[in-house]
Amino acid sequence: MNYAVDLQGLHKTYGGKTALEDITLQVKEGSCYGLLGPNGAGKSTTMKLLSGLIQPDRGTASVFGKDVLRGDESVKELIGYVPQSITLYEKLSALDNLTFFGELYGVRGAELKRRIEAVLEKVGLAERAKDPVAEFSGGMKRRINIAAALLHKPKLIIMDEPTVGIDPQSRNHIFEMIRGLNRDGVTVLYSTHYMEEVEALCDELAIIDHGKVLTEGTLDGVLSRHGAHAVYVESEPFVEAPVFAGVGAASAQGKGWVVETEEPLQALARIAAGCQEQGVTVKQLEIVRPSLETVFLSLTGTTLRDT
Numbered sequence: 001m002n003y004a005v006d007l008q009g010l011h012k013t014y015g016g017k018t019a020l021e022d023i024t025l026q027v028k029e030g031s032c033y034g035l036l037g038p039n040g041a042g043k044s045t046t047m048k049l050l051s052g053l054i055q056p057d058r059g060t061a062s063v064f065g066k067d068v069l070r071g072d073e074s075v076k077e078l079i080g081y082v083p084q085s086i087t088l089y090e091k092l093s094a095l096d097n098l099t100f101f102g103e104l105y106g107v108r109g110a111e112l113k114r115r116i117e118a119v120l121e122k123v124g125l126a127e128r129a130k131d132p133v134a135e136f137s138g139g140m141k142r143r144i145n146i147a148a149a150l151l152h153k154p155k156l157i158i159m160d161e162p163t164v165g166i167d168p169q170s171r172n173h174i175f176e177m178i179r180g181l182n183r184d185g186v187t188v189l190y191s192t193h194y195m196e197e198v199e200a201l202c203d204e205l206a207i208i209d210h211g212k213v214l215t216e217g218t219l220d221g222v223l224s225r226h227g228a229h230a231v232y233v234e235s236e237p238f239v240e241a242p243v244f245a246g247v248g249a250a251s252a253q254g255k256g257w258v259v260e261t262e263e264p265l266q267a268l269a270r271i272a273a274g275c276q277e278q279g280v281t282v283k284q285l286e287i288v289r290p291s292l293e294t295v296f297l298s299l300t301g302t303t304l305r306d307t
């Protein structure tokens with residue numbers, strides 16, 4: 001099977017410092033794949049390697065079966081790269097910026113005009129086409145930057161933390177655009193350190209830290225593989241933790257308890273019975289869905305927000 005992205009054993013050092021340590025991962029065609037990791041995890045390095053901007057010390061990287069490390073033009077046509085830092089000419093209008101970037105990709109004339117109109121529509125900035133970019137908000141600049149990466153109709157779009165520091169309206173536009181691109185069959189590789197973005201957008205993900213893939217797969221797969229299983233119980237009156245003795249470690253949360261367990265269904269039954277024996281009424285009793293946050297914490301020992 002040809003993957004949209006296939007990275008095998010990518011290793012990269014800067015000076016003596018290891019940025020990537022044998023990164024191996026595959027992105028299926030048509031998926032929206034999230035690279036989730038804290039600052040310095042290696043997300044940008046992975047994306048730059050994949051876009052052919054830097055070379056690894058060892059390992060291979062291919063896009064739709066084509067080697068990206070050889071710098072072949074036919075691979076570049078397949079990729080739209082949105083770097084972390086916005087690269088636009090501030091004094092030029094959105095239209096002139098897009099004309100410049102489109103021509104760099106070899107699109108010209110009436111076809112380029114059509115494509116510029118289409119991408120400006122997609123990013124919701126058609127009415128600002130003639131305004132200088134210097135007058136745009138950070139979020140609007142980011143949207144023009146994304147538009148520039150779409151002009152040559154890439155099959156894979158790589159976005160490096162596109163929502164950092166932007167307004168909610170632009171963030172929503174970017175999300176909607178990504179969903180639209182995905183519906184049109186474009187594969188998206190999206191890096192972020194916001195877990196909720198991966199949950200909202202991505203069907204598959206890799207959690208990376210210190211240049212290593214800690215886990216990867218579908219969101220549900222990752223959650224069920226690594227997520228702590230637990231049950232939440234709230235009762236009237238409030239019961240003390242010993243009721244859960246033998247069920248699992250209990251910690252007070254809100255008006256009730258979270259009880260960790262490997263067997264949530266059995267735990268539900270045992271807690272219900274325990275409460276009945278104590279003569280207390282169960283107000284709420286449910287299985288706690290593992291979250292990416294707890295998975296990340298269990299894999300790395302740190303929360304992403306601490307970084």
Ligand SMILES: Nc1ncnc2c1ncn2[C@@H]1O[C@H](COP(=O)(O)OP(=O)(O)OP(=O)(O)O)[C@@H](O)[C@H]1O
Nearest residue numbers: 014017018019037038039040041042043044045046
């Ligand atoms: N040009 C460079 N020279 C030296 N070290 C670098 C360079 N670029 C990245 N690094 C180091 O490589 C490691 C991985 O960095 P990278 O930028 O890929 O991480 P990241 O996950 O994208 O983080 P961020 O969200 O901060 O961009 C970090 O320790 C970083 O300091």
